[in-house]
Amino acid sequence: MGDRNSERPLLASARDAIASFLLKPVPEGVGWPHVLGSGILFLLVLQAITGVLLAINYDPTPGRAYASVRYITETVAFGHIIRGLHHWAASLLIVVLLLHLGRVFIYGAYKRPRQATWVVGVCLFVTLLAFGFTGYLLPWDQKAYWATVVGTKIAGSVPVVGDALLRLIRGGDMVGAPTLTRFYVLHLVILPALVVPLVLVHLWLVRRHGIAPPWEEVRPVTRWLPFHPFQLVRDVAFSGLLLAILFALTLKVGVPLEAVADSSATDYIPRPEWYFLPLFQLLKLPVFYGRLEFVGGVLLPAATILLLLALPFYDRNPSCLPARRRFALAAGGVFFTAAIGLGVQAWIETPAPPATARTRGEQLFEGLRCQSCHAGPGEEQKSGPSLASGPSEREREWLAAFLVNPAGFFPGSEMPATGLTGEDLDALVNHVANLRADYGTRVQGFPSARACATCHRRQFEEWKTSYHARSLGTTFRAMFVIFNYNTGGQRLEYCLNCHAPDVKVKDNAPQLSRQLLAGESVTSEGIGCAACHALRDAEEHPDPALQSVSFDPGPLERHLKEQTKPLRPFFKEARMCGACHDYNATYATSYATGRSSSAAGPPCCTVVRTWEQTAFARRGVTCQSCHMKSEMGVTTREDEPAYHGFPGPRNEAFLRKGVDLAVTGFRQGSQVEATVAMVNKTGHPIPDG
Amino acid sequence: MTTVISVATSVPVLGYLLSPLRRPGREDAWISLGPLSLVPDGRPVEVPYLTEVVDGWIRETVVRRAIVLRSDSDVPTVFSGTCPHLNCNVRWVDQEGRFVCPCHGGVFDRDGRVVAGPPPRGLDRLDARVENGVLLVREV
Ligand code: FES
Numbered sequence: 001m002g003d004r005n006s007e008r009p010l011l012a013s014a015r016d017a018i019a020s021f022l023l024k025p026v027p028e029g030v031g032w033p034h035v036l037g038s039g040i041l042f043l044l045v046l047q048a049i050t051g052v053l054l055a056i057n058y059d060p061t062p063g064r065a066y067a068s069v070r071y072i073t074e075t076v077a078f079g080h081i082i083r084g085l086h087h088w089a090a091s092l093l094i095v096v097l098l099l100h101l102g103r104v105f106i107y108g109a110y111k112r113p114r115q116a117t118w119v120v121g122v123c124l125f126v127t128l129l130a131f132g133f134t135g136y137l138l139p140w141d142q143k144a145y146w147a148t149v150v151g152t153k154i155a156g157s158v159p160v161v162g163d164a165l166l167r168l169i170r171g172g173d174m175v176g177a178p179t180l181t182r183f184y185v186l187h188l189v190i191l192p193a194l195v196v197p198l199v200l201v202h203l204w205l206v207r208r209h210g211i212a213p214p215w216e217e218v219r220p221v222t223r224w225l226p227f228h229p230f231q232l233v234r235d236v237a238f239s240g241l242l243l244a245i246l247f248a249l250t251l252k253v254g255v256p257l258e259a260v261a262d263s264s265a266t267d268y269i270p271r272p273e274w275y276f277l278p279l280f281q282l283l284k285l286p287v288f289y290g291r292l293e294f295v296g297g298v299l300l301p302a303a304t305i306l307l308l309l310a311l312p313f314y315d316r317n318p319s320c321l322p323a324r325r326r327f328a329l330a331a332g333g334v335f336f337t338a339a340i341g342l343g344v345q346a347w348i349e350t351p352a353p354p355a356t357a358r359t360r361g362e363q364l365f366e367g368l369r370c371q372s373c374h375a376g377p378g379e380e381q382k383s384g385p386s387l388a389s390g391p392s393e394r395e396r397e398w399l400a401a402f403l404v405n406p407a408g409f410f411p412g413s414e415m416p417a418t419g420l421t422g423e424d425l426d427a428l429v430n431h432v433a434n435l436r437a438d439y440g441t442r443v444q445g446f447p448s449a450r451a452c453a454t455c456h457r458r459q460f461e462e463w464k465t466s467y468h469a470r471s472l473g474t475t476f477r478a479m480f481v482i483f484n485y486n487t488g489g490q491r492l493e494y495c496l497n498c499h500a501p502d503v504k505v506k507d508n509a510p511q512l513s514r515q516l517l518a519g520e521s522v523t524s525e526g527i528g529c530a531a532c533h534a535l536r537d538a539e540e541h542p543d544p545a546l547q548s549v550s551f552d553p554g555p556l557e558r559h560l561k562e563q564t565k566p567l568r569p570f571f572k573e574a575r576m577c578g579a580c581h582d583y584n585a586t587y588a589t590s591y592a593t594g595r596s597s598s599a600a601g602p603p604c605c606t607v608v609r610t611w612e613q614t615a616f617a618r619r620g621v622t623c624q625s626c627h628m629k630s631e632m633g634v635t636t637r638e639d640e641p642a643y644h645g646f647p648g649p650r651n652e653a654f655l656r657k658g659v660d661l662a663v664t665g666f667r668q669g670s671q672v673e674a675t676v677a678m679v680n681k682t683g684h685p686i687p688d689g
Numbered sequence: 690m691t692t693v694i695s696v697a698t699s700v701p702v703l704g705y706l707l708s709p710l711r712r713p714g715r716e717d718a719w720i721s722l723g724p725l726s727l728v729p730d731g732r733p734v735e736v737p738y739l740t741e742v743v744d745g746w747i748r749e750t751v752v753r754r755a756i757v758l759r760s761d762s763d764v765p766t767v768f769s770g771t772c773p774h775l776n777c778n779v780r781w782v783d784q785e786g787r788f789v790c791p792c793h794g795g796v797f798d799r800d801g802r803v804v805a806g807p808p809p810r811g812l813d814r815l816d817a818r819v820e821n822g823v824l825l826v827r828e829v
Binding site: 061062146149150153154164167168171172173176177178181238259263264265266267269270280284285286289290291292293349351396411474477478481482488506514517518 | 706707708709712721722723724728729734735736737738742743744745747751754770774775776777779780781783791792793794805807809823
């Protein structure tokens, strides 16, 4: 029990403090321009709250960081709102801060006696920029990664100590796990520890010297009004406005998250957040090429901050009136315009991403939103004419003219003119023509998945998410290079039989190999529909150990012509999957690693053979029963259409259905001993397949 | 006493913070880029390869890219695909016949020399040799 008498004075003094805070008189003339400071305070508090909430679900390791940010955005209730507020408030903070700084500068409010308030304010500004820089690495997406690679490398340009500095900032020689944890600690611990005292001191100084009335010299203060309600009402209204802007941005624009960081991406155009664009552009100025990079990247920004910090000390002009501070205002104006100019130039000069994966025609088609009115192959009729059946070769010229001036052909047509000329116009015409050509030519023999999508849209969309559709990805390419080295380039088709079955039919394995080795875009769609639907019964293979996958497109062709069912009985059996998922992998691994087959360990892909020995096989539970049953592989309804996303071990939810894991461990000196118990509930070893 | 206390605390703290300055010893492994005969002639080509990197406490195999340019000599020139300016990935633009960096507009000719932009030097080269028709490279 506390002593009631001693509590009274405490409460009373707290009440007094609040009252004096609220009723502190502010000079008349203080008004809307002065709400910026409290707006910053509001945004800082919002950042602290949303930041803590984000940290609850954030995992600061590469790979997982991105997954956790996606989890926050897509799965956690209100996660996208919390992340959206945090993301946009970071930018809005800089906007309001610049306005605040500009106001103080124009009003001359940094002059005696408020020099210290100004200095602390500039320190806050720099700290908030550091918050921005460390914060946007955390999602570990492409933007985050590349901005950090470039941003940190600038430190490397400092003479003599640059290299050491770079290693200290990155925590090694590349941007990786130690960089992420460093930035995480800076963002969550060190910078907040700096900001809080800076804010408190700034506020205390503002209270102490009072809010500067605008241009006292010509408008002497005659009336003082209490802070509450006169100014407080405006402050609260402004905070409300800021919050409304944040919500609008979050809900209308969304929260950006690019693809996961990829250090080998060549088609990504790295650009920093908008507020670092002037700095970015500075490095493009020819004066800072080569050795002088350090001047543009480090010295000039540092000098600017110092100039800003010291402003009240060298600007000795006692007057606050703009008319008597022409030089200062002109200098500030020039500086500000230059910074904006650089930023805008950087923005304008940002090149469009190279058209590697998608053709220019495809990009234009999407960019002009043709698909909003026109259906492509496999899509339902939309408001405009369908493009699945036109134009023919002869109609190309007509189409080009039409795209330039639709109203000239059909007066009153809703179709807008594309405004395209030259190569762009050709590219779009080609793309539209291809939509049909794709459909017409590729259906014969070994149809492309896009052709099948004409009728089987759902399966096509499912397939696109599967690893079958990504069978020629970066990792495969790298393995392919090694395999070729170890086989002397003699067995190119070995990998491609399963990874790109269409090349077997089209007999262009050498061409595809070259493309893979040269890192070019490939003329194969990986494991498409026909890879399974035109497969010859695996039982017919003469040598199961060195199995070659072979095709019989007959039934599929009949299906395309006569809409017969292409399903063959063995499509529901495990041996169908065994064509690729059960082979003597010792062959592949021994070649890939250059070791002899005995040293390469046991074959990994014997999944069908092992499964045959289990009760699953006896009960008729096949590969398809789990890997083609809805997204999670759980439903067992007989009539449910087969799911073509083929979930496997890389699908966490799916994996969790198949295994129970228990890990116990203890530390012994520098070693950790762990026991992992795994209960495999599937009909085959894990990992396998 | 205060000296003892401050030394005893600051030495480990500073040492801990400065530890990234110590470079891990690296084994100079030769990495295969596959049979040389498969590398097209006449223009630089990007060849991906796998290499093991130590990223702090994570040891992982990553995909890197080398740019191979076959020339008259037996051993081709192999460039690193990383721009020597601020480390963005350069790209070979076939139509223009040169490498372009997407960041600050660095441009390199087909031999890796700087043609325009801020890069302080040409594209870095990897050690290369050919053994039994197979192209091997080593990061330097
Ligand atoms: S990183 Fe290549 S030009 Fe700057």
